[in-house]
Amino acid sequence: MPWKGVKDPYKIWVSEIILQQTQVSQGIPYYNRFLKAFPTVMSLANSPVDSVLALWTGLGYYSRARNLHKAAVHIVEHHNGKFPKSFEEIKELPGIGDYTASAISSFAYGLPYAVVDANVIRIIARYYGIEEEIHTSKVRKQVKEKTQALLTKKKPAAFNQAIMDFGATVCKPKEPLCEDCVMSSSCIAFSLDKVALIPRKKTKKPRRDRYFHYLEIIQNKKLIIRQRGEKDIWHSLYELPYLETNSKRSMSKKQIESYLKKELGISGISNLSKLDKSYKQTLSHQFIHGIFYKVHLKEDLPRFKAPYLHVTVSKLKKLAIPKLIDWYIG
DNA sequence: AAGCCGGGGGC
DNA sequence: GCCCCAGGCTT
Incomplete structure (x- = not known):
């Protein structure tokens, strides 16, 4: 990944927004093009929003592009063009929710905020045997608290990267590698043979x-x-x-x-x-x-x-x- | 809490 | 075809 090892909050921000609901392989060319066209917060803020949207063509969820631009203008107006350094200020930016604010805070500044994305929810729900439907504020809060408690305070960025990598490569949605998993002996879903049933999701409406x-x-x-x-x-x-x-x-x-x-x-x-x-x-x-x-x-x-x-x-x-x-x- | 918002890849 | 996804905003 081109953003591996990068500390520039602007670049981390761009990569995290692109990766929302998007596969890494799909996002990489967009990331490279985006940084070439808009190398800094200032250049993004000073460009017409239509040029940002045009670069986003084919990626989907176009509000991400509009919010990137809107947030860049906000940073210029309220933070003198410098990317904000606190979790609260970061989360105020349009298009940045709890996950993205935590990701930027930890990856760019080493702040102790645990990310909770679909990987983390899956891992925590399986490991602690949470059989309830996961799309509720109760479960979301529960997962956030458990993950935050597990977070390695000395190395938040490494912890966050590791738990998401673990979800992508071992504790996968389908056919997770439980036989090779170092956590399986204490994983409740594994011991109850319910790995395939967790996380439980809502049945969705037809299109x-x-x-x-x-x-x-x-x-x-x-x-x-x-x-x-x-x-x-x-x-x-x-x-x-x-x-x-x-x-x-x-x-x-x-x-x-x-x-x-x-x-x-x-x-x-x-x-x-x-x-x-x-x-x-x-x-x-x-x-x-x-x-x-x-x-x-x-x-x-x-x-x-x-x-x-x-x-x-x-x-x-x-x-x-x-x-x-x-x-x-x- | 539910609905809305794209698109590609895996199987 | 159906499922999955490094979510966030609006109603």
Whole structure:
């Protein structure tokens, strides 16, 4: 890992945010690109948030990128551009919760805060035989207290790194290496033969299907795009205009014309064709079905009002776009 | 407490 | 396909 042995709190911060819900191998290229583009807190704070988002394209959980930028501005305004040095000040930053504040505090400053991530919860729940459902504040608190008590006060960073490594390599979610484990003789889950049952998790709701009927409206080698708003998925990302339905049934020419008239003041489609290929993207709690149509207009485009823009495809590729749009434009 | 927010890798 | 993940924020 490129951040191994690094003490710079800024770099540790960036790596921890990237690694939230993200595999190391997936995060490494993003980490390298990020530090090259934004080598310091100051450079991050002084860059447009859109440039941070663009670098985040394809990584998911885009609020992480927006919060990184927001926090950098906060550090410049409230800490004179120097990364804060206390756990409380670190945890105040947007996008930094208990885990990340503990990770930065211990790795950068050697402060005695135990990290509690999915690895730690799994290890502690198995070792102490916590059979309850783990997504409760009671269990979270219990795990935090037990881990904090175990933390080696002289070497918090080594302890935190070690317990997470142990979870990733030995006390794994599936097929843990109990036969080779030095802890198994005192592990309650192992002695009760309940390793596979712990940690216990909630059964999750099925994902919802959504159908986005995207319109590729090309004129003069440019196409119409828009920036997404705050409410829904993909906050601030760019995409094509679309109509949403709850079935995969194609939109009629009439429906699309009505939409274009209302939304963009466009009247009259000269030709409409639906593409054979569609795309399905899986999000944490939704399936997004992307269905694409090419639209040719009778008349010239009118002036657009926000959030619509008129750009070339190569320009669009440089903006922050959802994976689905990336698949489509290639 | 529950819901929301992406994406890739392992099996 | 389903499960997993070096979480945090909003409701």
